[in-house]
Amino acid sequence: xxxxxxxxxxxxxxxxxxxxxxxxxxxxxxxxxxxxxxxxxxxxxxxxxxxx
Amino acid sequence: xxxxxxxxxxxxxxxxxxxxxxxxxxxxxxxxxxxxxxxxxxxxxxxxxxxxxxxxxxxxxxxxxxxxxxxxxxxxxxxxxxxxxxxxxxxxxxxxxxxxxxxxxxxxxxxxxxxxxxxxxxxxxxxxxxxxxxxxxxxxxxxxxxxxxxxxxxxxxxxxxxxxxxxxxxxxxxxxxxxxxxxxxxxxxxxxxxxxxxxxxxxxxxxxxxxxxxxxxxxx
Amino acid sequence: xxxxxxxxxxxxxxxxxxxxxxxxxxxxxxxxxxxxxxxxxxxxxxxxxxxxxxxxxxxxxxxxxxxxxxxxxxxxxxxxxxxxxxxxxxxxxxxxxxxxxxxxxxxxxxxxxxxxxxxxxxxxxxxxxxxxxxxxxxxxxxxxxxxxxxxxxxxxxxxxxxxxxxxxxxxxxxxxxxxxxxxxxxxxxxxxxxxxxxxxxxxxxxxxxxxxxxxxxxxxxxxxxxxxxxxxxxxxxxxxxxxxxxxxxxxxxxx
Numbered sequence: 193x194x195x196x197x198x199x200x201x202x203x204x205x206x207x208x209x210x211x212x213x214x215x216x217x218x219x220x221x222x223x224x225x226x227x228x229x230x231x232x233x234x235x236x237x238x239x240x241x242x243x244x
Numbered sequence: 245x246x247x248x249x250x251x252x253x254x255x256x257x258x259x260x261x262x263x264x265x266x267x268x269x270x271x272x273x274x275x276x277x278x279x280x281x282x283x284x285x286x287x288x289x290x291x292x293x294x295x296x297x298x299x300x301x302x303x304x305x306x307x308x309x310x311x312x313x314x315x316x317x318x319x320x321x322x323x324x325x326x327x328x329x330x331x332x333x334x335x336x337x338x339x340x341x342x343x344x345x346x347x348x349x350x351x352x353x354x355x356x357x358x359x360x361x362x363x364x365x366x367x368x369x370x371x372x373x374x375x376x377x378x379x380x381x382x383x384x385x386x387x388x389x390x391x392x393x394x395x396x397x398x399x400x401x402x403x404x405x406x407x408x409x410x411x412x413x414x415x416x417x418x419x420x421x422x423x424x425x426x427x428x429x430x431x432x433x434x435x436x437x438x439x440x441x442x443x444x445x446x447x448x449x450x451x452x453x454x455x456x457x458x459x460x461x462x463x464x
Numbered sequence: 465x466x467x468x469x470x471x472x473x474x475x476x477x478x479x480x481x482x483x484x485x486x487x488x489x490x491x492x493x494x495x496x497x498x499x500x501x502x503x504x505x506x507x508x509x510x511x512x513x514x515x516x517x518x519x520x521x522x523x524x525x526x527x528x529x530x531x532x533x534x535x536x537x538x539x540x541x542x543x544x545x546x547x548x549x550x551x552x553x554x555x556x557x558x559x560x561x562x563x564x565x566x567x568x569x570x571x572x573x574x575x576x577x578x579x580x581x582x583x584x585x586x587x588x589x590x591x592x593x594x595x596x597x598x599x600x601x602x603x604x605x606x607x608x609x610x611x612x613x614x615x616x617x618x619x620x621x622x623x624x625x626x627x628x629x630x631x632x633x634x635x636x637x638x639x640x641x642x643x644x645x646x647x648x649x650x651x652x653x654x655x656x657x658x659x660x661x662x663x664x665x666x667x668x669x670x671x672x673x674x675x676x677x678x679x680x681x682x683x684x685x686x687x688x689x690x691x692x693x694x695x696x697x698x699x700x701x702x703x704x705x706x707x708x709x710x711x712x713x714x715x716x717x718x719x
Contacts, residue, residue, distance in 0.1 A: 198589070202525035205586045206514070209529045212586075213536075213579050220575040220692060228699040235706060235715050387638055391631050395621045405614040405635060408607035412645050415600050440641065451634050454555075459627045 260304035267297025380441035390455035513677030551633030
């Protein structure tokens with residue numbers, strides 16, 4: 193796999209760097225966002241149960 | 245309890261003995277089957293492998309009994325025996341192995357052998373760096389142990405914690421050896437190493453104390 | 465009554481921030497701004513760096529990776545220092561918000577450190593022919609990644625979240641010595657990694673067409689950090705306070 197990368201030239205490295213960065217940022221943002229969404233849904237569900 | 249320990253010793257003797265046999269009798273075959281080595285490298289590795297093979301049997305008995313004692317809670321005796329055997333047994337024997345078998349410094353100090361035949365002129369600075377750095381490293385170990393004391397199964401976490409803390413010591417320690425290799429003075433690196441060790445020694449006790457008090461009735 | 469808070473508005477604001485409902489409202493209000501600003505500056509910076517700036521005389525095109533690598537490296541150290549500061553405040557004054565901020569810094573810092581290491585490898589290969597070298601700067605940056613992992617791991621290993629945060633704070637403070645080593649290692653050793661071209665004081669030895677994208681992306685990274693920090697801190701706060709009354713009010717009105 194690395195051999196393939198090395199044959200792509202300089203823009204190959206650049207693109208890989210951009211993609212990896214984007215993936216890592218997504219990995220940093222998505223889990224807390226999902227967790228909070230789930231938490232809010234749980235709390236709202238409990239509120240509805242207590243009211244209804 | 246003790247009969248159980250002796251039973252385990254017997255099993256260990258057999259297992260380790262069998263493992264050690266090929267190492268002693270056919271080291272070339274063992275090495276060639278695992279690694280692809282140049283002939284010269286293979287030559288160098290033969291005797292150390294034979295020695296390891298011979299030691300397997302003793303390792304078996306020693307390890308099992310030591311851990312049995314530790315498990316039973318008799319840690320003091322283990323500590324005394326370990327220290328005594330190191331200084332009264334292993335080190336003198338290692339010293340004899342060198343000149344007796346004609347293998348020189350390489351066999352007597354396996355550490356150096358691991359460092360791929362470290363030139364002898366680097367030995368003093370390396371020992372000094374090791375002495376200073378090891379003391380700092382024990383402080384790090386103290387802190388890490390205190391922080392993970394309350395946790396169950398903290399093995400890998402301990403490794404992750406300790407490794408990056410060791411690195412500055414390692415960097416300056418090896419920097420000192422490297423300086424001598426290049427012909428410069430190792431003073432700067434050694435002084436920085438000593439500074440780190442001093443800093444760690446000052447911080448370790450309060451940090452460890454704070455770590456131990458977390459979750460107790462007297463939080464830091 | 466004359467108190468420090470009456471006199472110093474900054475201190476009063478920080479004290480207010482410690483109140484969970486206030487922090488929740490604060491985070492909710494400001495997150496979008498930081499998020500969009502980060503996005504905008506990132507777009508501008510990337511355009512300037514990857515499209516506008518000319519190819520390097522010596523390194524060709526691949527040098528452009530530094531526009532990601534350098535800001536990430538700065539962030540990896542900056543976040544650690546901030547994290548250690550929050551940890552110290554949490555240990556000394558036991559302020560709950562500081563504990564939460566401390567914990568929230570760690571994964572973000574780890575992300576930036578990982579980006580630094582990977583982009584560094586991708587820059588190193590075309591430029592110097594090797595992905596990795598065990599020199600002081602690269603090794604201590606790797607150590608920084610492990611420090612972050614250690615902080616995260618230690619904090620989550622404890623059953624009690626607050627105890628875990630305090631243990632991790634001690635660890636973070638012990639590890640602070642790594643930061644000067646990374647920063648100054650380039651001056652102390654002449655090894656693989658190149659010297660500091662961008663200086664805080666004095667003239668930087670870098671062409672303006674390259675300096676601008678660098679500074680813009682560095683600012684974007686800081687804005688992103690605030691965004692991500694607020695996101696994580698708010699979530700942790702909600703989780704810890706889920707049974708409280710103010711949470712129901714806050715969620716009720718937002719839905």
